[in-house]
Amino acid sequence: MPKQPAKNANIMVDTVVMEDDIDSFSLTVTPEVPVVTALSDAGPRRVVGNYDYSLDISGANDFAAGMSDATLYNLCSDAAGGPVGVDPTGATPATASDPHYDGTYMCSSYKISGAVGGRIDFAATLVGASALVRAVA
Amino acid sequence: MAKQPAKGMAVYFDEFVFSSYLNSTDQTITPETPVVTSLGDAGPRRLMANYDVSHSDQGFMDTLDDSYDEQLFTAMGEAGDHCLSKLPTGIAEASISYDSLVKISGEPRSAAVGGAILLNFDSQGSGGIVRGVVLRSGAAVVGNGAGQNLGATVAGQELAVMFRVIAVAGGNIIMHIEGGAADPPAVDIAGLTTSTMTVPGCERVSTVAATNAWKRVVTAGTFTSATILVTIGVVMGTG
Numbered sequence: 062m063p064k065q066p067a068k069n070a071n072i073m074v075d076t077v078v079m080e081d082d083i084d085s086f087s088l089t090v091t092p093e094v095p096v097v098t099a100l101s102d103a104g105p106r107r108v109v110g111n112y113d114y115s116l117d118i119s120g121a122n123d124f125a126a127g128m129s130d131a132t133l134y135n136l137c138s139d140a141a142g143g144p145v146g147v148d149p150t151g152a153t154p155a156t157a158s159d160p161h162y163d164g165t166y167m168c169s170s171y172k173i174s175g176a177v178g179g180r181i182d183f184a185a186t187l188v189g190a191s192a193l194v195r196a197v198a
Numbered sequence: 199m200a201k202q203p204a205k206g207m208a209v210y211f212d213e214f215v216f217s218s219y220l221n222s223t224d225q226t227i228t229p230e231t232p233v234v235t236s237l238g239d240a241g242p243r244r245l246m247a248n249y250d251v252s253h254s255d256q257g258f259m260d261t262l263d264d265s266y267d268e269q270l271f272t273a274m275g276e277a278g279d280h281c282l283s284k285l286p287t288g289i290a291e292a293s294i295s296y297d298s299l300v301k302i303s304g305e306p307r308s309a310a311v312g313g314a315i316l317l318n319f320d321s322q323g324s325g326g327i328v329r330g331v332v333l334r335s336g337a338a339v340v341g342n343g344a345g346q347n348l349g350a351t352v353a354g355q356e357l358a359v360m361f362r363v364i365a366v367a368g369g370n371i372i373m374h375i376e377g378g379a380a381d382p383p384a385v386d387i388a389g390l391t392t393s394t395m396t397v398p399g400c401e402r403v404s405t406v407a408a409t410n411a412w413k414r415v416v417t418a419g420t421f422t423s424a425t426i427l428v429t430i431g432v433v434m435g436t437g
Contacts, residue, residue, distance in 0.1 A: 082201070111235060113242045121201040124286050124294045134329050137229050138434050140246040167231045167244050173286065173296070175204030176222035176256075181286050188231055192241035 069151040072118065074132050074166075074187075075143035080151075082129040082183075083120040088147050088162060090114045090193065114193050116145060116166060119184040122173060130173070133185050137168040142190040157197045165191035208285040209255065210427060212273065213364050213398035219266040219317070220257035225284055225296060227251055227327060227434075249435065251298055251323030253282060259307060259317040267307075270319055274302045279324045281360055281400035283429060289335045292346060295429040297360045299325030299402060325402075328358050330431020334415040338371065338424040343415040345381040348430065350411045356436040358404040360429045361392045368422025370396045375430070376414050383412035394419070404433065 072079045072086055093110035124130045136143050147162040154161055166187035175181040209216040209223055230247035260266040273280055279299040287293045300321035309315040334343040351357045361373050374391035377383045389405040415428045 111239060111241065113233075113235075122286065123201050125200070130286070130294070131329075134227070134434070137227050137249060138246070142244070142246065164241070167246050168227075168229050169231050170226060170228050172224060172226040173284070174222070174224040175202075175207045175286070177204065179204045181202040181204050181207060188244060189242040190231075190244040192239075 065150055069149070071146075071148040071151045073144075073146040073148075074118075075136060075139075075145070077127060077129075077132045079118065079129055079132070082123050083118050085117075085119045086147070087117045088114065089117070112193070114164065114189040115169070116147065116187045117185070118187070119182065121180045122183040129183060133168065133171050133183060136166070136187070137171050139167070141165075142167040145187060154196055154198045159197065161196045162193060163196055164189050164193040202286055206286075206288050208283075208289050210281070210283040210285075210362060211269070212281050212400045213362055214266075214269050215364065216255070216257070216266070219260055220255050222256040223284060224254040225251070225298070226253075249327075251300070251327045253284075253298065253300060253321045254318070255320075256316065256318045259315040267317060270302070270305050270317065274305055280321070281362065281402060282321060283360060283362075283427075285332065285429075289332055289427060291332050291335060291344065293332045295328075295330050295332055295360075295431070297328040297330060297358065297402070297429050297431065298323055326356065326358070326433035326435060328360075328429070328431040328433050330358070330429050332427065333359075333375075333413060333430045334426060334428045336425065338417050338421070338426045340417055340419065342376075342382065343417070343428075345378075345383050345412045345414040347381070347411050348413050351409045351432060352437065353408045354406055354437050356404050356406050356433040357390075357409055358402060358431065358433050359390050361401045361403070362427040363392075363395050363398050363400075364425040364427060365398055366395065366421050366424040369420025370394045371417065371419035371421045371424050371426075373415055373417050373426065373428065376416055377410045378412045379410045381412050383410065383414050385410075387413075406436070
């Protein structure tokens with residue numbers, strides 16, 4: 062599997078296909094790596110604990126029923142969070158080279174903006190609320 | 199419905215139309231998502247709690263009497279909440295409307311050589327936000343507006359209506375909402391009514407009683423002409 066253009070990526074939020082609205086995304090996984098360096102060590106030592114993750118998405122907003130605006134707005138008040146899938150290759154995970162990153166997310170921030178000469182944008186930060194799964198075939 | 203140019207976005211602050219002064223507008227909803235991850239968890243765990251709302255709007259100063267500059271300056275000194283609505287696709291009936299109650303947290307006026315004088319304002323949420331729709335807009339006439347199927351609400355859900363009288367002449371105007379299971383909806387919904395308004399203004403009212411799917415605006419009064427914008431929806435976080 063070669064490197065991927067961003068164009069291939071698919072992102073699904075609460076079962077709604079979002080890659081037709083998103084023009085930028087960033088999935089960040091942040092492991093806990095507490096420092097356990099001792100006096101006698103040369104250089105740092107760390108251990109790995111749990112992790113957190115978040116997904117930043119932005120693009121042109123679509124206000125039709127069931128599209129990006131309604132989906133993100135509803136997620137912002139969903140106490141259970143919602144399933145979000147990030148599929149970098151856009152392909153069914155038929156092989157180990159087509160990972161799908163699946164997790165339950167909550168909405169941490171949802172912004173609508175517009176300016177003269179531009180489009181109406183959205184930018185949302187979704188934060189993890191479950192284990193993150195990298196699913197492959 | 200497709201993606202939208204910013205050009206069509208309408209912004210209303212109280213009874214004032216701010217779209218003609220602004221060149222940029224932002225609205226941000228920020229839910230609280232406290233982390234409750236325990237030692238035994240794999241990956242994060244969070245709770246969904248309350249939320250905050252903030253707005254940032256940038257525009258050009260207009261010092262005309264009773265215009266943008268005076269409207270914002272007056273508003274900043276008022277203790278009550280202000281109605282702020284942002285309608286991404288315009289004000290046609292059934293268009294999406296985000297309705298906030300806000301207090302102004304800043305309104306810098308700035309100028310530099312070669313540029314226009316700017317008047318921006320920031321505002322912070324002071325009540326639940328609504329993602330609703332326009333139930334009626336434009337020139338008002340005495341009588342019943344068209345019904346819209348907005349979906350039923352259950353007891354406990356807060357259905358909020360933002361009544362705006364943008365202009366009124368010749369007398370007073372009173373509006374209320376009627377609901378029903380079918381079109382035309384003709385049963386008065388208690389609490390969803392304005393006061394007797396003789397000057398432009400904005401009133402937000404709500405009910406937590408169950409309502410039927412269809413709603414309409416009924417307009418009465420002695421006015422000879424009036425321009426209104428009525429938006430309706432369920433307050434976020436109430437079910």
